[in-house]
Amino acid sequence: MKKAVEELAALLKSSFKGDLLQPGQHGFNEAGAIWNAMVACTPALIARCADTADVQTVVRAAAAAGILTAVRCGGHSLAGFSTCEEGLVIDLTRMRHVTVDEGNRRAQAEGGCLLASIDSATQRAGLVFPAGVVSHTGAGGLILGGGTGWLTRMFGMSCDNVARFTLVAADGSIVRASSSENTELYWALRGGGGNFGVVTQFELQLYPLTSVLLAGGFCVNEDIFAVLQFWRRFMPGAPDELKWNLSLRLAPDLPAIPAALRGRPVLSQSLLWSGDHAKGRQLVDHIFSVGNPGGVSKNVLPYLALQTMADAEFPHGRRYYTKSGFFEALDDDSIFHMLNSLATVPSANTQIELAYLGGAAGRVAASETAFGDRSAPFIVNLLADWSSAENDAVSIAWVRELFGKLRPAMKPGVHVNFMSGDEQDRVHEAYHERWDRIVAVKSHYDPKNFFRLNQNVPPLHTPSKR
Numbered sequence: 001m002k003k004a005v006e007e008l009a010a011l012l013k014s015s016f017k018g019d020l021l022q023p024g025q026h027g028f029n030e031a032g033a034i035w036n037a038m039v040a041c042t043p044a045l046i047a048r049c050a051d052t053a054d055v056q057t058v059v060r061a062a063a064a065a066g067i068l069t070a071v072r073c074g075g076h077s078l079a080g081f082s083t084c085e086e087g088l089v090i091d092l093t094r095m096r097h098v099t100v101d102e103g104n105r106r107a108q109a110e111g112g113c114l115l116a117s118i119d120s121a122t123q124r125a126g127l128v129f130p131a132g133v134v135s136h137t138g139a140g141g142l143i144l145g146g147g148t149g150w151l152t153r154m155f156g157m158s159c160d161n162v163a164r165f166t167l168v169a170a171d172g173s174i175v176r177a178s179s180s181e182n183t184e185l186y187w188a189l190r191g192g193g194g195n196f197g198v199v200t201q202f203e204l205q206l207y208p209l210t211s212v213l214l215a216g217g218f219c220v221n222e223d224i225f226a227v228l229q230f231w232r233r234f235m236p237g238a239p240d241e242l243k244w245n246l247s248l249r250l251a252p253d254l255p256a257i258p259a260a261l262r263g264r265p266v267l268s269q270s271l272l273w274s275g276d277h278a279k280g281r282q283l284v285d286h287i288f289s290v291g292n293p294g295g296v297s298k299n300v301l302p303y304l305a306l307q308t309m310a311d312a313e314f315p316h317g318r319r320y321y322t323k324s325g326f327f328e329a330l331d332d333d334s335i336f337h338m339l340n341s342l343a344t345v346p347s348a349n350t351q352i353e354l355a356y357l358g359g360a361a362g363r364v365a366a367s368e369t370a371f372g373d374r375s376a377p378f379i380v381n382l383l384a385d386w387s388s389a390e391n392d393a394v395s396i397a398w399v400r401e402l403f404g405k406l407r408p409a410m411k412p413g414v415h416v417n418f419m420s421g422d423e424q425d426r427v428h429e430a431y432h433e434r435w436d437r438i439v440a441v442k443s444h445y446d447p448k449n450f451f452r453l454n455q456n457v458p459p460l461h462t463p464s465k466r
Contacts, residue, residue, distance in 0.1 A: 002086050004065050005044035009049050015057055018050035018094060031091060032083060034072070035136075038319045038392070039080025039421065043070070048091040052168065052200040055090065059198065060172035061241075062088050063450045070453045071198050074114050074138020076211040078322055079421035081194070081453045082141075092140070092197060100125050105206040106163065113139045118204070119307050127206035128303055132157040135308045136316070140199055145417035145455075146191045147369045148379075150212070150306060153240050153359025154274045157431045159190035160364055161205040161250035161373055167197035169334035170446040178203075188441040191371025193416050195438075196445045213273040213280040216249055217293030218258075224267040224339065228354075232330045232378070235356040236374050241275035242283065248338055249351035250321075265342040267349075269293065272306070313349070314385070321384045321396050323403040324418035325410040330354075337405040338380075346395045349385035352402075354378070372434050376411035381418050414415070416455040427455045 009020050021028045022045055031046050049056045057153045062069045068087030075082040083089055098121035109118050116135035122128055126436040130151035134144050147158025155161065164178040165186065175197065179187035188196060219227050223341075231246060238244070247268040247418060271287060279299055284298060301309075314320075315332030327334065340353050357377040366373040368375030382403055384395040414423075414430045433436050435457075442449075443459035452458075 002044045002069060004067055005086070008061055008065055008067060008088065009045050012047065012058060016047065016054055018054045019046075019048040021046040021048065023086060031093075031131055032077065032082060032089070034075035034077070034082045035316045035375050036076075036078055036320045037317050038078055038321060039083065041080070041083045041085040042412070043084055043089045044086045046089045046091050048094055050094055052166075052174065055198050055200055056093075056172045056174070058088070059168050059170065059241075059450075063170055063172070063448070064245045066284075068453070069450065071194055071451070072138075073112055073140040074136060075316075076134075077141055078320060078417070079419060079423075079455070080419075084453055092198070093202075095200065100127065100206070102127065107204045107206055109139060109202045109204055110237065111140050111201060115139055115142070115307065118256070119304055121379055122206055123210065123304055125206075126154075126208055126210050128209045129206055130161055131158050131203045133307070133310050134314050135311055139202070141194065143202060144189060144191075144193050144199065146415050147417070148355070148357070148361070148415070150243050150272045151207075151209075151274060152361045153238075153243050156209050156360040156364060157371065159369055160361065162190065162202050163205055164203035165189050165199050166201040167199045169197040170448065170450040175445070184437075184441050185445060187368075187371045188438055190369035191416070192438055192441070192457065195442050195451055195457045197451060207418045209274060209303055211277075211300055211302055211454065212306055213277050213284070213298065215269075215271040215273075215284040215296070215298045217269050217288060217296040219267040219269070219291040219293050220261065220262055220264060223291040223293075224248070225335065227267055227269070227293075227307055228330070228335050230290045231354075231356075232288075235358065236377075238356075238358070239275070239283075240359040241273055241280070243272040243274070244287070244356065245270045245272075247351045247355040248342060248354070250342070250345060250348050252348065256295065256297070261263060261294060263348075265339075265345070267291075296307075318349075319389070319392065320385050321397070321399055322381055322418050323399050323420065323423070324379065324381040324414055325403075325407065326413050327378035327380065327409060328376040328411050330378045332407055334406050334409050341398070341402045344398060344430070346384065346391060346398045347386040350395065350398070351383055351385070353381040353383055355381075370431065370434060370438055371415075372431065373413060376413065379415070380406065380410075419455055424456065429459065430455065431457070
């Protein structure tokens, strides 16, 4: 494989406008680093594309040579699919231009954009695109997998707000997909991940918003269970403007946290209100009347400040492992399993994230996108986050053990953006009743499974490979 990649590099030099980086060259190590340090790979070649024509050139050449190929946008793939060992990485980090059409509330964003690229451009026009919560996340991977964040309940998932995709397919051709053009591909790209090609441009739907009300607080002891019960009753009828996220964890050792709480098992609450601020304050006060929260904060923030406040908590270079699933209803037994697991939580940054979908995202029909059924709105994400490889075994074991206890109460399904690299067996579960339809799209656009470093949907008659 390495020799084939070296031959590919020699072939590309005459026609490739971007940067071709090989091990040992200046800039290679920086270009090859990805967000999740659990995945340590050294590709034989990084092709940092300058434009769509570069993407076409490298896809055609790599597919013809049968070279293992990864696609990198922000490098945030939990499973590490942004890189590969001794293969090729198609790197889109030079393709981050965003054009905003303020009048039509649309943006054209290149395939290498980070969330920060889009946020900074759209906020200059007082507009937002509903996406994730860490600004150094690659927008492409997040959108293609589904995409949830602070504005999911208000405006829908990221994939719900793409009007058109432009991608380079496995044969090197440019294909456009929208509600009126290549409609099956358009359906599949909204939740189907990177199975179908390299998206080089997204046409995004935007909404007016420049500031939000954000509130937070911490509960301990028996108040934790009381708040969880209140949350599960409250959220099914909550207004779209409210995003109320919970996290079970050890309280961080930070100045903003009361000293008496630091290091103790807590329920951390984050309430985002994207409507009228006065109305939001009244709702926040009502919610905080339950559970005696400590360390309460209530602040009106510029949207850009909201979108960068989690960056430091989830930096590049740490080790991350997750398992996730959906609940139609969050039962007491599942809550007790989560609470009991805090006694053995393996690191201070490890947490159990709880979110409620619903709102605008919940009103999209199951058949409308490949993301599919949204009728189980309680999302649980078990996120282990640690720094040293010597703690790999205990951190992974903690997640797996708790997930095993929660699994029987979950509805089949998983958000592919929350899948770790050892969960290929759950890909069918992610699409279950939509499986045959998504396989048909894959078989049409990538019949040889060239794009297989993803939560892979194998085409018909082609075995899945790594």
